Structures are given as structure tokens and as C-alpha cells.
Amino acid sequence: MTAFDKHQVACFRFVGCDFSADTGVARLVYAFDDGPQMVETVTIPGAPFQLDGERAAAVQRALQLLHLIAGVSYYKAGVPETVRIDSYSVDAETAALVESIYLNGLGEFAYRNGLNLRGRFRLPVQGEPTAAPVLGLRPHALVAIGGGKDSLVSIEALRRAGVDETVTWIGGSQLIRACAERTGLPTLNLGRTLAPELFELNRQGAWNGHIPVTAVNSAIMVLAALLQGVDQVVFSNERSASYGSQIPGTGEVNHQWSKGWAFEQAFGMYVQRQVAADLQYYSLLRPMSELAVARQFAKNDFYDAHFSSCNRNFHILGERPVNRWCGVCPKCHFVFLALAPFMPKPRLVGIFGRNLLDDAEQAAGFDALLEFQDHKPFECVGEGRESRAAMAVLAQRPEWNEDALVNRFCNEIQPKLDASELALAPLLVLQGEHRIPAALWDAIRADFAA
Secondary structure (H helix, E strand, O other), rough: OOOOOOOOEEEEEEEEEEEEEEOOEEEEEEEOOOOOEEEEEEOOOOOOOOOOOOOOOOOOHHHHHHHHHHOOHHHHHOOOEEEEOOOOOOOHHHHHHHHHHHHHOHHHHHHHOOOOOOOOOOEEEOOOOOOOOOOEEEEEEEEEOOOOOHHHHHHHHHHOOOOOEEEEOOOOHHHHHHHHHHHOOEEEEEEEEEHHHHHHHHHHHOOOHHHOOHHHHHHHHHHHHHHHOEEEEEEEOHHHHHEEEOOOOOEEEEOOOOHHHHHHHHHHHHHHHHHHHOOOOEOOOOOOOOHHHHHHHHHOOOOOOOOOOHHHHHHHHHOOOOOOOOOOHHHHHHHHHHHHHOHHHHHHHHHHOHHHHHHHEEEEEEHHHHHHOOOOOOOOOOOHHHHHHHHHHHHHHOOOOOHHHHHHHHHHHHHHHHHOOOHHHHOOOOOOOOOOOHHHHHHHHHHHOO
């Protein structure tokens, strides 16, 4: 491969995409300038698929949408000012959606690399939008699972509501597989293999950083739903995901923008308008705060020995780590703190293997969660006010208030806070916009509010 200079790249190309109904493999092809092609593959089990007429056309539209969104992994390597689509055209609505995903979903990437991406990524617009037909998809949900508490809350809520569901994940994580199998429900493991050339570009000094992976996964699952012939794609993003980190001098930067309401609303509406009118994309937990989700999860200990929200485990500890929680990352800190008000202390310490709130060396990590002397971490964690409210609850409980970090909160932090803003109850109220189907919302609302 010719040496890659991120400062000299002129054009990013969406070369083309294709799908084989016989193998279930989608190919997504990209390139910089006239350089070598980078081919990503996505595999949907169940082939051969019988595709014809309107459903075949819907699969093609979903494939092109995935091609455009998944390109974010490659575009970020050079962030050139020119973008070209070689093999199909996009209308203005499609371009606006994809451009929004690149701008907002690469917000943390741009901040960390000192880049200004506003107005930089622009798709060439040509043609008119296609009105999505009703395909007659069967009532069934593909439910995304990531191995953490949130998706398990959704899975169990759908089960109680009588919704037929398939637990679905992307990639080869054995941790997620074990958690999915624990549900006892049908499972679907989708494959995604990045182009190997991307790793070589990174080795040569390409721009690198966080991408809106939930947007990519959403597009993959929409394609899978059409191929499986089912009418729902369900994620488990709560309303707290819409709240980013407040960076002095910069403003809000949201690590989990594609888990937020703005993305869900725009993407879900687009799918129903231009892909398949009867395919519903929604987050079941959108009306809930992270603390409300934690309270719901704590009601059942069935997954205590199986779930993990620790991202480091998925990267550095291998396929089957003995300990599913590293205990030092922002996700571990937040999940421990969020569950503490709702779980007996011995149960929570048993899950994590130790008491994270009795370790004075972890003060800086918890300060960031509290937004005390630091901003919210660039991670999928709840709002600062949620962490402050949870800590305030623990400060009132004898079994917790002598632990090092709770005691520190009582003495050093709480006196500087407005007591009226530390109440837990208002954060547990179900509220805000969502895309949950009305009949399902009626069935689960009381369950979530109890």
C-alpha cells in the first residue's frame, strides 16, 4: 500500500455496495482518491434469502443506507473536503441524515483531534426520495444486546409484554454471547469485518478516534430485519444518552450522540419514510433515566453473574475474562454507583468483586461522574445530576456513608451543592419523547414506573 498522508487526501469515495442473498454477505466498498479499495463485510445468518419485488428494493435501500453510515469508520482516517458516490445517487433527505450523523457522531473525534468538521462532509445530492412501501413484515422484534444491564431490562420487559423477540448482537464477543444465551430466547449473531487496510492506515498515522457505532449497528440491524422479514428493531438507549459532556470553551460534546434522541428520531423516521413503512425502529428505554433503568435491573438477580457494562473487558481481557469488571473505568464506576441505591450492598459488591466506593484512589473517576472539578467522562454514563443524586442517597445510609468516597462526598462535595437538586425521586419519573409503539407503551409503562 502506498504511504498514506492524511493531510494530502483530496477525496473520499463511496465506491459501491452489494449483497448476496445466497450467502447473506453484504460488501461495502470505499477508497481515498484513486487508492486501493477498502472492503468491509457484514454477514446476516439465514441465507439463502428469498427476495423479490418491493422487499428486494427495500433491502437495496437499506444496504445503501448502511454503506453511507458505515463509511464513517473510513472517512475519519483522512477527513477530506470532497466526497464522491460512485455507483448510486442520494436525495436531499438522505444526504441530510447522513451528514448529521458524520458531524455529530464524530464530535468527540473532532474535539480530541483538534478538527473542525462543521460543513466539511457534504454528499452530492441528485434525484428524489423514494416513498417506502408497506412490506407486510411479521410482528417480531430484533433486540440489540450489548451484554449490559440496559438491554437486559428491555429484553425482560418485552418478554413480559408478550412480544416475540430475537436477541441480536454484532461481532464475536463471547461475553455478549453468554449473556444472550442466558435469556433463553432465540439469538442472532450478525458479523461485521472491517477492511484490514483501515488498520494499516491507522498504523501510518491516519486520524483516529471514536465513531457513532450505534448508528452503524442500527443500520446493520435494519438490513437484518428486512432480510428476516420482521417489523421491529429495538435498542435500549435511555434519555440520559442525549446529554453530553460540557467542555469549557467548546460546549457540549456527546460521546454517545448516536444513542441519543436526536439520532433515534431522525433515523427511525427516515427508515419508515424511505426504506419500509412498517419497520419500526425505537429504543424501549427512552423515557427512562439511567437510574430508573438501574432500579428496574436490580429487581431481578438472574443476570448478576453474566452481565457486564465494562468496555475494557471487551478490548483487553480477552474472550472469557475471569472478572467481568475492571473496576477502574468510567463504566464500572457509574454502573456501581447507579445500582447502589437499589441493591443490597453484599449483592452489589459480589457482582463487582470489590467495593469501588471504598477506594480513595478512585476519587478522580467518581468526581468526573459527579461533574465536580471535571466534566462528564467521554463514555456511556448517566448525567452528573444522576450521579450526585445516587451519592446523596448513599450518604444517608449507614451501610455506605463510612466508605471512603461516600464519606468524602459528605464532607467535601455535598456542602457545595444545592440540596434541592439532589432528590432521587424526580429522576425516576418516566418522561420525554419516544418512538415506542403506543400499544406496547401502554403495556410496559406501569411495569417501568413501579
